[in-house]
Amino acid sequence: MSLSKQLLILISALFLMIFSVNFALSVGNIKDYLEGESKSHAQDTATSLGLSLSPYMTNPDDQVIQSMASAIFDMGYYKEIRIVDAENRELVELISEKRVEGVPDWFIDRLPMTSATAEAEISTGWNLAGVVYVTVNPGFAYLKLYEQAKSAFYYSLAAFLVSISLLVFVLRMTLAPLNKIDWLAHRISEGHYETIHALPWTREVRNVAASMNTMSQKIKTAIASLQTKLDRMGASLLRDDLTGLYKKSVFETDLKPLFAEHGDAHVALIRLDSLSELVKEHDSAAIDDLLSRFAKLLQHTADSAAHPVKPYRFYGAEFALLIETADQGFVEDLLRSLAVDIAQLGEQYRKPDLVHIGVARLNPVGSAESLLEAAHEAHEQAQLIGANSYFIRAGDNIARDITAWKSLVFDCVDRCDYSVWYIGQTAAFATGALLMEEAFIQVHDRHGELVAIGPFISIAEKFAKIVDLDRGIIEQVVHHIRDGHLAHSIAVNLSTRTVRNGEFRRWLEILLKQSPIAAKQLVFSLSAYAVAKDVEAYRDFIADVHSLGGRVMIKRFETQSLSAETVKRLRPDFIRLARDLGNGVCDSAQKHVFVQTVQDIAALMDIAVLAENVQSEADYQTLKAMGLAGASR
Numbered sequence: 001m002s003l004s005k006q007l008l009i010l011i012s013a014l015f016l017m018i019f020s021v022n023f024a025l026s027v028g029n030i031k032d033y034l035e036g037e038s039k040s041h042a043q044d045t046a047t048s049l050g051l052s053l054s055p056y057m058t059n060p061d062d063q064v065i066q067s068m069a070s071a072i073f074d075m076g077y078y079k080e081i082r083i084v085d086a087e088n089r090e091l092v093e094l095i096s097e098k099r100v101e102g103v104p105d106w107f108i109d110r111l112p113m114t115s116a117t118a119e120a121e122i123s124t125g126w127n128l129a130g131v132v133y134v135t136v137n138p139g140f141a142y143l144k145l146y147e148q149a150k151s152a153f154y155y156s157l158a159a160f161l162v163s164i165s166l167l168v169f170v171l172r173m174t175l176a177p178l179n180k181i182d183w184l185a186h187r188i189s190e191g192h193y194e195t196i197h198a199l200p201w202t203r204e205v206r207n208v209a210a211s212m213n214t215m216s217q218k219i220k221t222a223i224a225s226l227q228t229k230l231d232r233m234g235a236s237l238l239r240d241d242l243t244g245l246y247k248k249s250v251f252e253t254d255l256k257p258l259f260a261e262h263g264d265a266h267v268a269l270i271r272l273d274s275l276s277e278l279v280k281e282h283d284s285a286a287i288d289d290l291l292s293r294f295a296k297l298l299q300h301t302a303d304s305a306a307h308p309v310k311p312y313r314f315y316g317a318e319f320a321l322l323i324e325t326a327d328q329g330f331v332e333d334l335l336r337s338l339a340v341d342i343a344q345l346g347e348q349y350r351k352p353d354l355v356h357i358g359v360a361r362l363n364p365v366g367s368a369e370s371l372l373e374a375a376h377e378a379h380e381q382a383q384l385i386g387a388n389s390y391f392i393r394a395g396d397n398i399a400r401d402i403t404a405w406k407s408l409v410f411d412c413v414d415r416c417d418y419s420v421w422y423i424g425q426t427a428a429f430a431t432g433a434l435l436m437e438e439a440f441i442q443v444h445d446r447h448g449e450l451v452a453i454g455p456f457i458s459i460a461e462k463f464a465k466i467v468d469l470d471r472g473i474i475e476q477v478v479h480h481i482r483d484g485h486l487a488h489s490i491a492v493n494l495s496t497r498t499v500r501n502g503e504f505r506r507w508l509e510i511l512l513k514q515s516p517i518a519a520k521q522l523v524f525s526l527s528a529y530a531v532a533k534d535v536e537a538y539r540d541f542i543a544d545v546h547s548l549g550g551r552v553m554i555k556r557f558e559t560q561s562l563s564a565e566t567v568k569r570l571r572p573d574f575i576r577l578a579r580d581l582g583n584g585v586c587d588s589a590q591k592h593v594f595v596q597t598v599q600d601i602a603a604l605m606d607i608a609v610l611a612e613n614v615q616s617e618a619d620y621q622t623l624k625a626m627g628l629a630g631a632s633r
Contacts, residue, residue, distance in 0.1 A: 003178065004171045011167055019156050027149050031111060034141040038116035045072065046134040050120035053083070057122050057129035060085050066092055069132075079115055080135040086128050096137065103142045111145065113138045177205045184212050193220030219604065226601045227564045233594040234559030237581070242288055243295030245313040249580045250560060254310065254322055255368045257529055259454065260495075262364040262462050264326035268335065268390070269358045269375035270298070272317035273383065274351045282349075290349060294319070297345060301338050306330065320375075328392065331359060335390040342388050353387035360393045364462070365405050365455035405459045408445060412456075413465045413472070418443045420476045422490065426610055426632045429624040436523060436574075436610070436630070438491040439477050441469075461495055470498040471507065474522075478511065481518045491525040491553055496534060499526070499541045512548040519549040523574065528554050528561040531570070539570050555612070557598070564601050574608045574629070582611035582631060586618040592626075599626050 049072055056062045065083065073081045073094040083092040115138050122130040177200030187194050195213040200206050238250050258265050272294065279287055291313075298311035298319060307325040314320060323331055335357055346354035358379025360371055374393050382391035412418055424438040443451040460466040470492075477490050498504055512519040524545055531538045531554060542552045553574035554562065558581060567575065577595065585591040595611075602609045608629035614620045615633075623631055 004168075004175050007171055007175075008164070008167060012164060015160060015163060019160065023149075023152060023156060026152055027111070027145070030148050031113065031145055034145055035113055035116065038113075038136045038138065038141050039118065041077070042116045042134045042136045043118035043120075045078070045136075046118040046120035046132050049081075049134065050122045050132045053122050053132065054124060054129070057085075057124050060089075060091055060130075069094060077137055077140060078134060079137040080117075080133070082133040083122075083130055084133075085130045091130065098137065099139050103139070103146045107146055107149075108142055111142075113141055113145075174202060174205075176200070177202065177209055181205075181209055181212055184209075184216060188212075188216055188219060193217065193223070223568075223601060223604060226597050230564050230594065230597045230601065231559055233590060233597060237590050237594055238558070238560050240295075240313040243292055243313050245295050245298070245311050245319070248312060248314040248320075249578070251312045251314070251320060251322065252368050253529060253556070253558075253561060253578075255362075255371070256527070257533070258324070258362055259364070259367070259458055260461060260530070262458065263324065263362065265362040266323040266325070266328075266331050266359055266392075267362065267371055267375050268321040268323060268331075269360075269372070269379050270319040270321065270355055271379060272319075272355050274346070274354050275317035278349060278351065290345075291317075293345060294342075297338075297341050301334065301341070305334060309334070326361075328361075331392065335359070335392075339388045339390065346388065355388055356382040356385075357390035358382050358393070359390060365402065365459060367452065367454045402459070405455060406463055408443075408451065409456060409459045409463065409465055412443050413460065413469050416472050418469075418472075420473055420480070422480075424491075424612070424632045426630045428630045429628060434488040436489040436491055438525065439473055439493070441473060457495075461497060464497065466495045467498045467501050467504050470494055471504065474508070474511070477522065478515055478518045481521045482515070486521055489521050489523045489551070491523040491555075493525045493527075496530045496537075500534070500537050505541070505544060509544070509548060512545075512550055516549055520551075523551045523553050525553045525555050525576075526572075528557045528578075532562045532566065535566055535569070542570055542572060553610075564598075567601075567607070568605060571605065572607060574610055575602055576610040576612055579612045582614045582623060583616070583619055586616065586622040592622070595623065595628075596626050599628055603627065 049069065052068055053065055056064045056068075069081050069083060069092045072078070073096070076096075076098065078094075079096060081092065081094045082090070085091055115135050117133065117135040119131055119133045121128055122132060177196075180196050180200075184194060184196055193216045195216055196209045199209050238246055240247055257263070272291075275287070275290075278290065282290075295311070295313065298321065302309040302311050302321065305323075307323065307327070307330060309324070310322045312320045312322070323334065325331070339357075342355050343352065346352050356379055358375045358377065358381065360374035360378055362371060363374075378391045378393040381393070382389045385391060418441045421440045421442055422437040423440045424436075425434055426436040427433065428435040441453065443453065443456055445451050457466065457469075460469050474492055477492055480486070481490060512522075524541075526538060545552055551573040552570075553576055554567065554570070554572045555576040556578045557567075557575045558578040575598070577598065581591055581595060585595055595609075599609050610629055611623050611631035613633070614623065614631045620631060620633070
C-alpha cells in the first residue's frame with residue numbers, strides 16, 4: 001500500500017473517531033437538555049392549570065374543570081392530564097397515544113427518553129382541593145432531537161468530505177516528490193542515472209532527493225569510468241603487445257558472422273619462414289623491430305585496399321589477412337603488391353626470401369578450423385613456388401556440396417531427426433551446485449556418421465530452417481525440464497533469424513505461458529556478435545522474454561563485439577565471457593583487470609557473470625575470488 005493511502009486511511013480513521021465521539025456527546029447533551037425542558041414545561045403547565053382550576057374546585061362536578069383541562073390537552077403537547085380531588089377520586093383523565101410523524105422507530109429505540117411528569121396541588125383557600133398531574137408527550141422532543149442529530153450529521157459529513165478532499169490534495173502535493181524519488185530509484189536500478197531537477201520544498205524530502213541525485217551521479221561517474229577502463233583493457237587484450245595487430249581470437253570472432261551470413265572472403269596465412277634464421281643473426285631488439293615493421297606493412301596494405309582487409313598476428317612468425325571479397329583478381333593484385341613490399345623489407349635484413357603466403361577462400365559450409373587448414377596447405381604450396389611467393393588454393397575439398405547439405409538439413413529438421421545433449425555444466429561458485437547446462441544437438445547422416453554442427457547450423461540459417469530447428473530444440477528442452485523436475489537452468493542457443501521471426505515470438509509466448517515453471521529454467525543464449533548487429537531487435541526480444549518469466553544470456557562476451565553500454569541497454573540476466581578471457585586470468589594482469597571490471601559493472605546492473613571452459617584450478621579459484629556467479633570446466 002502506498003504511503004499516501006496509509007496516511008489517508010489513518011487520518012480518516014482519526015477524523016471518524018473524533019467525529020463519532022463528538023457526535024455521540026452532542027446528541028446526548030441535546031437529549032438531556034430536551035428532557036430537562038420537557039420536565040420544566042410539564043411543571044409549568046401543571047402549576048398554571050392548578051391555579052386556573054382553584055376557584056372551580058369547590059364544585060367537583062363543574063364542567064369548567066373538564067373544559068379547561070381539555071383546552072390545554074388539545075394543544076397536543078401532552079400525553080396525559082389527570083385531575084383528582086382531595087380524596088383521590090378521578091375528576092378528569094385525558095390520555096393520548098398520538099405519535100409525532102418524521103421520527104424513525106430505530107431512532108426512538110436507540111435513544112429512549114422518559115416521559116416528563118409533573119404535579120401541582122389545587123387549593124381552595126387554605127384547604128387542599130385536589131391534585132393535577134401533567135405528562136408531556138415525548139414525541140416532540142424526539143422530533144427536535146432527530147432534526148438536530150440529522151443536521152449535525154450532514155454538516156459533519158460535509159466537513160469530512162471537504163477535509164478529505166483537501167487532505168488528498170495536500171498529500172499529493174507533499175508526496176509527489178516521493179514518487180519522483182521512487183522513479184529515480186527504478187531508473188538507477190535499470191541503469192539510467194538521471195537526476196531530479198525540481199527539488200521538493202519539504203526539507204526532509206528535499207534532503208532525500210538531493211542525496212539520490214548525488215548517488216545517481218556518483219554511480220554514473222563510476223560506471224562511465226569502469227566502461228572506459230573496460231574498453232581500454234578490452235582493446236589491449238585483443239591486440240598483440242608488440243605489433244598492435246589483432247590476435248587470433250579476434251580473427252576467429254570475425255569469421256563467425258561471415259560463416260553465419262555466408263559471406264565472401266579470403267584468408268591469407270602469412271608466415272615469416274626466415275625468422276628462425278634471423279633470430280640466430282640478430283638480437284631480440286632487431287627481431288622485435290622487424291616484426292613491428294612487418295606489422296606496419298600489413299596494416300598499410302589493409303588501409304589502402306579497396307575492399308575490407310584486416311591484419312592479424314597469430315603468434316610468433318605467423319600472421320594473417322582477412323580479405324572480405326570474392327574477387328580473386330583483387331586478391332592476387334593485393335598479394336603481388338604486398339610481395340614487392342616484403343621483398344624490399346627482406347633486403348634490409350639480407351633475406352630476399354622472407355615470407356610465403358597461403359590463401360584459401362571461405363567455404364560457406366566449412367569451419368574456421370577447416371579454413372585455416374586449407375590456408376596452411378596453400379602456404380606449403382607457396383614455399384615450393386619461390387621467394388616471397390603466394391598460392392591461392394582453388395579447391396575446397398568439402399565432403400558435401402550445398403545441395404547435399406540442404407537436403408540433409410531439411411530432412412533432419414522436418415523429421416526432428418536429431419538428439420539434444422546437455423553439455424557445458426556450469427557450477428555456481430557460491431554453493432558448488434549445478435547452475436546451468438547448455439543444450440547441444442547431435443545429427444547423424446544416412447550412414448550413421450556424425451555431422452559437423454557448424455555447417456549444419458549455417459545451412460539451416462541460410463535456407464530459413466533454423467526457426468523450425470530452434471523450436472524443436474526448445475520443445476525437447478521444455479519436456480526435459482518437466483520430466484526431470486530440474487532445479488538448474490538450461491541454456492538454448494537462438495539465431496538472429498529466429499529472434500526476428502514474429503511467428504516464433506508468438507509461439508514462444510504461448511509455450512511459456514503454458515509452462516511457467518519451465519520458463520523459469522530456460523535461458524535463451526545469444527551470441528554477442530549477433531546481438532551487436534541488431535541491438536533493437538534483441539532488446540525487444542529480451543524484454544518479451546523477461547515479461548514471460550524467462551531469462552537471457554549473452555555469450556562470448558568481449559568488448560570488440562559488444563560494448564558495456566549496449567549491455568546496460570539490453571539488461572540480460574547472464575553474461576558469459578569469451579573462452580579466452582577465463583583461461584590464463586591468474587597469470588595475466590590485463591585479463592585479471594578486465595574480468596574484474598566486467599564483474600564490477602555487472603554487479604551494479606544486477607547481471608550474473610559466468611566463465612566458460614576454465615582449464616586450470618588456479619584460474620578457477622581466481623575467478624571465484626573475483627565474485628563471478630559460476631564457471632564451466
